[in-house]
Amino acid sequence: MSIEQREARQPWILLTPALTAIGLLLIVPLVFIVVYSFWLKSAAGADTPGFFLDNWQEALTDPFYRDILLNTLKIAAVTTVACALLGYPAAYFIARSRGNKMVLLVLLMLPFWISYIIRTMSWINILGVSGALNSALIWLGLINEPIQMLYNETTVILGLTHFLLPFMVLNIFVSLDGIDTNLEDAASSLGATKWQGFLQVTLPLSLPGLAAGGLLCFVLAAGTYITPVILGGPRDAMFANLVYEAIIRQLNWPLGSALSLLLLVVLGVLVLIYNRYLGMAQLAKGLG
Amino acid sequence: MGWRLIRIYTILVYLFMFLPIAVVVLLSFNANQFGSFPMTGLSTRWFEVLWNNDAIMRAFRTSITLGLMTAVISTVLGVLASLALVRYKIPGRNLITTLLIAPILVPEVVLAVALLLFLNFLDIGKSFTLLLAGHVIFTLPFVILVVQARLVSIKRDVEEAALSLGASPMQTFFAITLPLLMPAVAAGGLFAFTISFDDITGTLFWKPGGIETVPTQIFSMLRNSISPEINALGTVMIVLTVGLPLIGAAIARSLATRSGA
Secondary structure, three states, X not given: OOHHHHHHHHHHHHHHHHHHHHHXXXXXXXXXXXXXXXXXXXXXXXXXXXXXXXXXXXXXXXXXXHHHHHHHHHHXXXXXXXHHHHHHHHHHHHHHOOXXXXXXXXXXXXXXXXXXXXXXXXXXXXHOOOOHHHHHHHHOOOOOOOOOOOOOHHHHHHHHHHHHHHHHHHXXXXXXXXXXXXXXXXXXXXXXXXXXXXXXXXXXXXXXXXXXXXXXXXXXXXXXXXXXXXXXXXXXXXXXXXXXXXXXXXXXXXXHXXXXXXXXXXXXXXXXXXXXXXXXXXXXXXXX | OHHHHHHHHHHHHHHHHHHHHHHHHHHHOXXXXXXXXXXXXXXXXXXXXXXXXXXXXXXXXXXXXXXXXXXXXXXXXXXXXHHHHXXXXXXXXXXXXXXXXXXXXXXXXXXXXXXXXXXXXXXXXXXXXXXXXXXXXXXXXXXXXXXHHHHHHOOHHHHHHHHHOOOOHHHHHHHHXXXXXXXXXXXXXXXXXXXXXXXXXXXXXXXXXOOOOHHHHHHHHHOOOOOHHHHHHHHHHHHHHHHHHHHHHHHHHHHHHHHHO
């Protein structure tokens, strides 16, 4: 073999382990559940292989699934907006502060490292019947009996926002930090007020970061099932809870396959639209 | 005027992020029997209870073993793949990059279902092996992103100098590239460990009955009610996941300044 041929083979040798892992543990399994979603669950014993449309019919037409899917998308959307409203000013402050930007950023990223489940359950300490807020209100004499503030849709959104906010701030910060501040000065020297300068120069330039953060928040929020279990009530199940229910509790794997693929397609369409207009590079910037 | 408003707003956002966490730490030292407000005094009894809880200690050992194995495998796979992507011209580079970061783009529940069903089809049921395979898959993209970013900034010249002086590619990698790459390798490994240690979404699908990781253990304890023990466990987790990387960074910095002096 010539040196050139060996040179050409080297990168593939280096890539083989990672590509094999992704292929065998992600791509093939995804193809497998596409096939599995057309099988039928048997009352006893192994599922029946074949080409049945029953699971898909159930997943697509049952109003129960449709309502929960729509509600999941709504919760994800509200969470994303909440993250943007909380995260944008904070990211702007960090990017434009004269102090130590990195310390401020690392501080806000710290919760990233703190366990998701601990952060989620920490809201029980705040909002629970014997939590900080109720104790404070009683101590102040504003209420006599503790109020149940937990276990509803609002607390699910609150928990998700608390979990996802760092993703949003980081992405917006990366975008804002890359904008030349001379542009804002130029706008104001041309007679624009600070607010006009922000609206017409800075905000449009930071939109890619906002979009990347928004996509991450939306996709991660829409795929969650732990937060609704911990902070939601019995009627606050999200779509991923249905998947868990079908796969782990009912052991209806064909239906569970169809439901997970439905979720994948809905969120995948969003990722594709994003990719079409903004590309994946922006997303990689925020993650790296 | 506007700036002051933004500053106050930002402080409120920071409070929103940190207050719940601070309350967890505060309540874990609560002497109160139920671990709730009002605080009746400071005590470390819940940490003793925690220390003597076999189930939690077992969960800790499982999580650490799983996290370490995940970190090692992901880092090795990730470094090799990053080398190929950054150091060689290969056809279809974009497609390969997309494939390698695909596990981030697929919702974790879907990934969990697909892996569980496929490996079960291959007669690998819920087991530690399945857990490990799953954790490797979704930590790999993060390692690749971190290592790639660093590798781009290491100049090829240094490697070419070594090669032209007669070093083999292997020698060059171990004597030149790897030492320069070490911070990214360490960061990638730490990243993989933390993500694995913290994971619950996939883990609940993959773990066999009887095996608990720390997050799934907390999750099952939460079913009943929030006990002071959980707050104590939360405090330990916070110290481990925030404190250890900070100490690591501090040690790395002091070593760097010493060797620089």
